[in-house]
Amino acid sequence: MNDSAPASIPGFDPADLxxxxxxxxxxxxxxxxxxxxxxxxxxxxxxxxxxxxxRLRDLGPALLDEDVQAEPPADEGWVRQIMxxxxxxxxAGRRIPVVVAEPDDVAMTEGAVRGLVRAAExxxxxxxxxxxxxxxxxxxxxxxxxxxxxxxxxxxxxxxxLATRLRxxxxxxxxxxxxxxxxxxxxxxxxxxLLAAETAAETGEGKEEGR
Amino acid sequence: MSEKQAEELAAAIEAALLGTPGVAALFPVAGxxxxxxxxxxxxxxxxxxxxxxxxVRTDGDAVEVEAxxxxxxxxxxxxxxxxxxxAIRAALPAATPVRAIVTxxxxxxxx
Numbered sequence: 001m002n003d004s005a006p007a008s009i010p011g012f013d014p015a016d017l018x019x020x021x022x023x024x025x026x027x028x029x030x031x032x033x034x035x036x037x038x039x040x041x042x043x044x045x046x047x048x049x050x051x052x053x054x055r056l057r058d059l060g061p062a063l064l065d066e067d068v069q070a071e072p073p074a075d076e077g078w079v080r081q082i083m084x085x086x087x088x089x090x091x092a093g094r095r096i097p098v099v100v101a102e103p104d105d106v107a108m109t110e111g112a113v114r115g116l117v118r119a120a121e122x123x124x125x126x127x128x129x130x131x132x133x134x135x136x137x138x139x140x141x142x143x144x145x146x147x148x149x150x151x152x153x154x155x156x157x158x159x160x161x162l163a164t165r166l167r168x169x170x171x172x173x174x175x176x177x178x179x180x181x182x183x184x185x186x187x188x189x190x191x192x193x194l195l196a197a198e199t200a201a202e203t204g205e206g207k208e209e210g211r
Numbered sequence: 212m213s214e215k216q217a218e219e220l221a222a223a224i225e226a227a228l229l230g231t232p233g234v235a236a237l238f239p240v241a242g243x244x245x246x247x248x249x250x251x252x253x254x255x256x257x258x259x260x261x262x263x264x265x266x267v268r269t270d271g272d273a274v275e276v277e278a279x280x281x282x283x284x285x286x287x288x289x290x291x292x293x294x295x296x297x298a299i300r301a302a303l304p305a306a307t308p309v310r311a312i313v314t315x316x317x318x319x320x321x322x
Contacts, residue, residue, distance in 0.1 A: 042238060042239055043238075044279070044281070044316035044317045047281070047317045047319075050319060051319075051321070052263075054321075067212050092316065095314070097279070098289050098292045098293060098296075098315075100293060100296055102296075102300065102311070103310070104296060104310055104311040104312070104313070105291075105310070105311070105312045105313070106292060106293070106296045106311070106312075106313045106314075107313070107314055107315070108288060108289070108292060108314065108315035108316075109314060109315065109316050111316070112288075112315055112316055112317055112318055115317065115318060116284070116288070116318050116320070116322070119318075119320040122320075134221070159221055176287050176288060177287055177288035177318065178288065178289055179289050
């Protein structure tokens with residue numbers, strides 16, 4: 001799992017997770033977030049990543065371990081890709097202003113907003129958001145913003161319907177929590193995956209040996 | 212404003228923020244090496260260099276307050292930030308020239 005260390009991710013600065021690695025966060029989750037690690041719980045980037053990792057883990061208790069333990073030959077497994085994107089999206093990024101009457105600097109980080117967008121995946125069971133982008137000048141109040149999310153969807157369900165539900169969930173989240181003027185939400189399905197049970201059935205192997 | 216007064220003000224603002232509906236946590240403010248006063252001595256910060264949770268910088272009578280918030284998704288995030296900003300302003304003496312820097316850094320989707 002060393003490949004998932006933030007330092008190995010292009011464009012990723014270890015400071016984005018306040019010096020922690022994705023490996024450390026996964027181990028921390030494995031331990032039930034106990035004992036409490038103040039340096040992780042006190043890091044916004046780590047908290048955003050933990051939120052996403054928790055949902056990823058909830059999708060299948062052994063999902064992370066199975067994929068991570070496998071040695072992908074040419075391309076990375078989809079879980080590894082998603083973990084890479086989780087780390088990248090946890091970066092604070094730009095300041096998105098919240099308008100107030102006084103001449104103060106009130107804002108939310110782009111990372112916090114990306115975390116919200118990513119959380120919308122919970123509204124569509126089985127769907128995982130791989131990457132989230134906010135295209136447009138988010139630092140200017142009222143500027144038009146285009147949202148793009150890459151998603152991994154489960155095999156066997158109509159992709160268009162899943163994308164529509166995800167788009168609606170993302171839109172509702174952004175409308176409720178932000179003042180962004182969202183002009184479009186593009187959902188790009190880049191991966192269709194078999195669920196673990198289906199994989200095992202197709203290969204005729206048990207769940208533990210399904211990969 | 213004396214250092215002691217600034218410390219008391221920081222503590223008062225921290226209490227006000229944590230009492231604001233929707234505010235779930237305060238995070239260490241970035242750039243802690245340049246900070247003059249810190250409140251919240253509990254070491255919840257970044258590794259070996261815990262940062263303060265509310266920062267009050269003073270320059271003569273002028274005051275600059277900085278805070279980084281975690282909020283609960285049970286409340287609209289932008290509104291929570293606005294309430295937090297108002298709580299900071301309300302904690303300061305009316306005549307004090309002030310600049311507030313408030314940043315929402317995490318939304319607790321489980322909260």
